[in-house]
Amino acid sequence: MANYVFGIDIGGTTVKMGLLDKEGNIVDKWEIPTRKENGGKNILPDVAAAIDSKLKEKSIDKSDVIGIGVGVPGPIDDNGVVHCAVNLGWGEFNVNDELKKLTGLTTKAGNDANVAALGEAWKGGAKGYSSVVMVTLGTGVGGGVIINGKIVAGANGAGGEIGHLHIEDNEERECGCKNHGCLEQYASATGISYLAGKHLEKWNKETVLTKADLSAKAVFDGVKAKDALCIEIAEEFGKYLGKGLAIIASIINPEAFVIGGGVSKAGTVIMDYVLPNFNKYVFSGAKECKMVLATLGNDAGMYGAAKMVM
Amino acid sequence: MANYVFGIDIGGTTVKMGLLDKEGNIVDKWEIPTRKENGGKNILPDVAAAIDSKLKEKSIDKSDVIGIGVGVPGPIDDNGVVHCAVNLGWGEFNVNDELKKLTGLTTKAGNDANVAALGEAWKGGAKGYSSVVMVTLGTGVGGGVIINGKIVAGANGAGGEIGHLHIEDNEERECGCKNHGCLEQYASATGISYLAGKHLEKWNKETVLTKADLSAKAVFDGVKAKDALCIEIAEEFGKYLGKGLAIIASIINPEAFVIGGGVSKAGTVIMDYVLPNFNKYVFSGAKECKMVLATLGNDAGMYGAAKMVM
Structure with missing residues (x-):
């Protein structure tokens, strides 16, 4: 079984990036700017590039990564389809498919508030x-x-x-x-x-x-x-x-x-x-x-x- | 895989009993009285007896039964523990365990209103x-x-x-x-x-x-x-x-x-x-x-x- 997972929280100004082990310990966390211009079309490629360089830096093989979880500021259904994220300039598309295409890694996207709730239930106040x-x-x-x-x-x-x-x-x-x-x-x-x-x-x-x-x-x-x-x-x-x-x-x-x-x-x-x-x-x-x-x-x-x- | 399932709805006056096939078609349905006396302690044994005689009548072996689902008029948690069903005289006990003990069949109990909602979502208006x-x-x-x-x-x-x-x-x-x-x-x-x-x-x-x-x-x-x-x-x-x-x-x-x-x-x-x-x-x-x-x-x-x- 793979040992690492990426937890990514896309905000209107910065993207918070986290590399965690499978127990949920943070191995590394950092931020990249959210480039909202041109309908936010650079955001996911920027995330993919940041993931690639982090894996190289840490000498982690992609086969050792469980997948990528992504929080997005907008309504997202269970299949990863975002229905318009105004703060990012995004219209409607499938975030899971798009980021998987860019990284080769299984991706699951959710609404940022819902994802934060899951975080608090897993490791936080609840x-x-x-x-x-x-x-x-x-x-x-x-x-x-x-x-x-x-x-x-x-x-x-x-x-x-x-x-x-x-x-x-x-x-x-x-x-x-x-x-x-x-x-x-x-x-x-x-x-x-x-x-x-x-x-x-x-x-x-x-x-x-x-x-x-x-x-x-x-x-x-x-x-x-x-x-x-x-x-x-x-x-x-x-x-x-x-x-x-x-x-x-x-x-x-x-x-x-x-x-x-x-x-x-x-x-x-x-x-x-x-x-x-x-x-x-x-x-x-x-x-x-x-x-x-x-x-x-x-x-x-x-x-x-x-x-x-x- | 087994072919039959029992769907049972315990009410304050009668117990509605159903024998369904795995596609959800009703093979037989009938009612038995709900005996509420003595804290309702006869209710589940009565249900178990009715199941046994129906299986004999239809020449169905217990190995061909997926399990028993039960709706109960009271709060029931995910593990089948009823927390007091006033209309049946019941206090707190585990319905899943009790009916399994009586029948040898896997049992899953839920609140009657919740169970009805699931029924409408499966075969009804929704x-x-x-x-x-x-x-x-x-x-x-x-x-x-x-x-x-x-x-x-x-x-x-x-x-x-x-x-x-x-x-x-x-x-x-x-x-x-x-x-x-x-x-x-x-x-x-x-x-x-x-x-x-x-x-x-x-x-x-x-x-x-x-x-x-x-x-x-x-x-x-x-x-x-x-x-x-x-x-x-x-x-x-x-x-x-x-x-x-x-x-x-x-x-x-x-x-x-x-x-x-x-x-x-x-x-x-x-x-x-x-x-x-x-x-x-x-x-x-x-x-x-x-x-x-x-x-x-x-x-x-x-x-x-x-x-x-x-």
């Missing part, structure tokens, strides 16, 4: 669990659903689009997806800033929060300093996210939720606001559920991509 | 699809999630508990599960009667609906007769169910939804109220989704149980 839902709270809200150790890609590559779970009927602002009242509009970094602005406007007592900095970090720093306004904002954030996770649990009853992304850097304080709401809204039979923070940061995609092809 | 969510609109709302042809049982056997998906924040009535605002409180037969009563109370124009019959059938018969009140009720029902299905689609992006149960006997008229709301709330990337009615009725569980063990 290590040891096989049914895991990851929620990534960044500029938007991403997500990935893992059931029995496998990514739920969805019929159109839209599995795990937790950010666009409808959570609020009374919303006039339009979400990036054109709907109204998506989870992302309240639980992302951007969403928290919106909640912060809304609450600050009505606030007439003292607070550490200022109009100049309504970031998620400022809000949760304020929560840690017991600022009453920040606590009010965190409570609304927690109501939305806790309710969203409760809804997910009623449908697929996972073993664990993993919370990642920039907002999760606030740490376990987040759980103080999410957990009570999760417990309030979840179906009792699905309540027994771990709620953990992500631990792999930007490496989650690399690990998950590698795992996907193993 | 035939040909491998990622399917079934919603059963009966006295309550049941559900089953099938991904890549397999039941999502959930970590605690609570996968597919779609009836208890939180859908309404402003609800004072308590659901059977003790939460408030579950989908079941609006989309079940009971839920529709509740909506009907609420709307009828405020109605001061003509209507075919009467206080004496607020059943789902009366409401949808009224819709077919273009009764304005019934249409108003169907619209509210459709808003809840359409939104619920949209939320599910944003998470797992199935190929198809199957709507079954007593309420679905109203036929395709239901879709007129569910679909527009589904389309309004669903994430655009998950919109391409079949919405079909169940076709197997009470046989869905028998088919799904058989498929589970194949």
